[in-house]
Amino acid sequence: MKLPCEVEVLSRHLPVLGLKSRGKGVRAVVSLCQPPRSRGLQPLARAEPGRGACLLVSTMKDKRGTRYELKENIEQLFTKFVDEGKATVRLKEPPVDICLSKANPGSLKSLLSAVRMAHRGCDVSIPLSTPTPVKTSEFEKFKTKMVITSKKDYPLSKNFPYSLEHLQTSHCRLARVDMRMLCLKNLRKLDLSHNCIKKLPATIGDLTHLQELNLNDNHLESFAVSFCQSTLQKTLQSLDLSKNKIKALPVQFCQLQELRNLNLSDNELIHLPFKIGQLTNLRFLSAARNKLTNLPCEFKMLSLEYLDLFGNTFEKPGALPIVKLQVPLTLLESCVQTVLSNRIPYGPHIIPFHVCRDLDTAKTCVCGRLCLESFIQGTTTINLHSIAHTVVLVDNVDRMEAPIISYFCSLTCYVNSSDMLK
Structure with missing residues (x-):
């Protein structure tokens, strides 16, 4: 099997020499291979007892790859974050740590299971490749950005590349969020604008690294509490809900405390969340062309760079409390x-x-x-x-x-x- 991921090989001798690692992985294809026989390369379906499998790490600069012996050569496996597509294989010789990241969790678990068997000298139960140079097409699986702007280009028969960090699917007439998107654990930017989405799935918080979400021009009528109470509280920085049909936001919305950019324009909001002052990182807020009659008390706690409240039906302060x-x-x-x-x-x-x-x-x-x-x-x-600092006029009379x-x-x-x- 071949696993597209990011790899960083760290020498444990560097700290002793007073040196630091580069601290950044490179695109790679990791696989288990059968060492070639002396008579030349011969493809084998399974490892033979006594002839342990090797770990082959191939990169764009080194397509032939570097082989690492596994039999009785693993000092430790670090798998605490395997569900996030991360793991580390610590070898005895050479004394290096092979750090894997941005991998498909299911495929990574299968690879690590085979690595354990190879370390013990057991027959590996998965097909092995021969140590031949990896083709350039293999690295194309490690795609980080995908833009789809028409329904005919939307993938129906194949999955999205697991390594995606930026996904845009606009003008695709989506009626709901594709659940396959929620498996993209590395996703940082998701653009679902100009679709027909009416409701967000409760599990959208599974996108634990999501920083930007664009839902502009959809059919949303409400906002899920589960979204506000997910891990997105610590990651989401930009949220565009403009041009929907939202009438109210839940109190829990203000738990998204990392928000810096919030666009609520062109909805049907009659009031803003009264705990909005908790959004201490908010810098850009647009709530133009809604049905706001007043602002919540904690609104005065905000510290913004840009504010747009144009086109709301603000009432004059009442005389009687x-x-x-x-x-x-x-x-x-x-x-x-x-x-x-x-x-x-x-x-x-x-x-x-x-x-x-x-x-x-x-x-x-x-x-x-x-x-x-x-x-x-x-x-x-x-x-x-x-x-x-910058305020758009509330109405047409310079107010x-x-x-x-x-x-x-x-x-x-x-x-x-x-x-x-x-």
């Missing part, structure tokens, strides 16, 4: 304040799910305290230049202000901040 004060506070209200103020960890495995939901939806008073059901709600205006909701945990806070209200 909404009063929901409760005296004395309920036990639930007191518990919520205590847990959040002291940053006590919580989750559905510790406390009931509905209590977790209440904790997630707690509001922040202008004084910094938290409130759940006991508060006064008022509306103020915010100069958008106070949170963004740079927008209404923002404010919460007050007590009458005292409300009175002290009364000059903010209009």
Whole structure:
């Protein structure tokens, strides 16, 4: 078998000599081969007992490859991240570590299983190749970018190359996300714009290295909570949801805390997630041409380079506040304040799910305290230049202000901040 992947061969003598490795793998084809007999190369289907298989590493610069003996020559196998397509084979002689990455996990596991058998001197159960030069076409399997812009070019009978890091499938009339895409563990950029996708699969978070996702011009009506609670919280930096039919985003959306670029334009949003202030890395935000009537309280916590809210139906601040004060506070209200103020960890495995939901939806008073059901709600205006360097006009009359909701945990806070209200 032949395994396209990236390989870095590290000599364990380098640190002793005070040298460092290059620290970057190269495209390679790794295979198990049968050492040639003295009479010349003879193709064999299986290894013969006593004639151990060798590990052959071929690169574009060295297509004939370098052979490494395996029989009783493996010091250790590192397979902790084999499900991510990574493994390391540590040899005794020569004293090197063969680091494999960006490999198909299934094929990598089969190769490592055969490597173990070869180390023990057992008959290897997979077909072996002869140590002949690898063809250039073998390296083409290690494709990192694929762009498909028409339905007729969309692959139906064959899989996407596992090594893909950038995949674009636009104008293909896709009604759903192809599950084969979710097997591309090295994917960093996925462009599904200009399709007919209505719903995202719950397992899209399996793309553990995804940094950019473009869903522009689809038929999305909602956004999955599972997406927001996946490993994408730590990787996703750019998200384009423009030109869809989304009416609301879940509270958990603000857990995507690595987001830097967010495009929500041309949807049907009536409000933004009220915990949007948690997106501390956000720098570019566009929510133009939606149905926003005001901004959430935590919006003023953002620090943006670019902001576009043009074409929304912002209302004028209301004259009368909404009063929901409760005296004395309920036990639930007191518990919520205590847990959040002291940053006590919580989750559905510790406390009931509905209590977790209440904790997630707690509001922040202008004084910094938290409130759940006991508060006064008022509306103020915010100069958008106070949170963004570049601001697109809110409307056609050169307005740079927008209404923002404010919460007050007590009458005292409300009175002290009364000059903010209009």
